[in-house]
Amino acid sequence: MAIIISIANQKGGVGKTTIALNLGHALARIGKKVLLVDIDPQFNLTFALIGMDVLKYEENNVGTLMTRESDVRETIVEVNENLHLLPSHLNLSAKEIEIINAYNRERRLERALRPVLPDYDYVIIDNPPSMGIFLVNSLTASDYVLIPLELSYFGVIGMQLMFNLMKMIREETNESLTLLGIVPNKFTRQTKVPQMRLRELRETYPDAPLLTTIPKAISLEKAQAEGLSIFDYEPDGRAARAFEKLAKEVVEIVEEG
Ligand SMILES: Nc1ncnc2c1ncn2[C@@H]1O[C@H](COP(=O)(O)OP(=O)(O)OP(=O)(O)O)[C@@H](O)[C@H]1O
Ligand SMILES: [Mg+2]
Numbered sequence: 001m002a003i004i005i006s007i008a009n010q011k012g013g014v015g016k017t018t019i020a021l022n023l024g025h026a027l028a029r030i031g032k033k034v035l036l037v038d039i040d041p042q043f044n045l046t047f048a049l050i051g052m053d054v055l056k057y058e059e060n061n062v063g064t065l066m067t068r069e070s071d072v073r074e075t076i077v078e079v080n081e082n083l084h085l086l087p088s089h090l091n092l093s094a095k096e097i098e099i100i101n102a103y104n105r106e107r108r109l110e111r112a113l114r115p116v117l118p119d120y121d122y123v124i125i126d127n128p129p130s131m132g133i134f135l136v137n138s139l140t141a142s143d144y145v146l147i148p149l150e151l152s153y154f155g156v157i158g159m160q161l162m163f164n165l166m167k168m169i170r171e172e173t174n175e176s177l178t179l180l181g182i183v184p185n186k187f188t189r190q191t192k193v194p195q196m197r198l199r200e201l202r203e204t205y206p207d208a209p210l211l212t213t214i215p216k217a218i219s220l221e222k223a224q225a226e227g228l229s230i231f232d233y234e235p236d237g238r239a240a241r242a243f244e245k246l247a248k249e250v251v252e253i254v255e256e257g
Pocket of ligand 2: 018
């Protein structure tokens with residue numbers, strides 16, 4: 001039965017898509033069956049994985065799934081044997097109003113995913129940088145939340161918004177939602193600021209687990225732009241090693257307690 005992990009932060013550009021993509025590949029490479037779900041109307045993850053093919057899925061995407069116009073099995077795209085995708089589409093933002101006004105609106109994704117959960121070890125959901133109905137659906141469906149964080153002043157302050165939302169979700173729709181951890185992203189030793197912010201983070205949220213740090217690496221940006229995982233683009237680099245480590249850490253926490 002799949003473990004469902006939401007990659008979430010209401011702040012934009014912190015690395016949600018980068019982490020969903022490369023953590024997904026890293027887990028698939030160690031033999032896990034992975035379903036990546038792109039619930040962001042910007043469809044960055046879908047584009048990184050299938051490029052212009054995104055246009056083909058007008059009638060079979062995460063939006064049509066949530067409005068029950070398509071079935072989950074016909075909506076999944078096979079990227080490779082171990083890595084599958086539930087794509088987003090240009091038309092997803094237009095579905096938002098429809099979903100907001102629909103019956104059981106917070107559980108649309110949870111319900112839609114249920115039939116395929118036995119087919120996967122991990123479902124990883126890439127979320128939009130906003131606190132709307134899509135993020136609420138993701139968190140309602142998820143076992144865990146992984147929060148990518150850029151170590152800036154507003155990045156650390158903004159964590160409180162995610163914690164507040166998680167508290168609300170636990171009270172209203174999903175009492176077992178658990179914080180998997182925070183992943184400091186775009187880390188650099190070129191200035192002292194990230195170290196300082198990391199210390200502040202530990203002091204402000206002593207109970208929040210800090211997971212593997214991902215270094216700032218141009219290769220991650222270039223790989224994504226070329227539609228490649230970091231393992232295909234620069235397999236021996238620091239970034240690839242960091243994602244291997246993160247995948248192992250995730251497996252340890254969720255499978256071995
Ligand atoms: N560790 C890193 N090193 C260098 N560049 C990175 C790193 N992580 C992410 N980036 C780059 O930063 C930009 C934003 O990353 P990404 O798209 O993953 O963020 P996001 O949180 O998904 O954004 P959004 O909120 O818009 O969905 C991208 O150009 C990405 O390639
Ligand atoms: Mg994104």
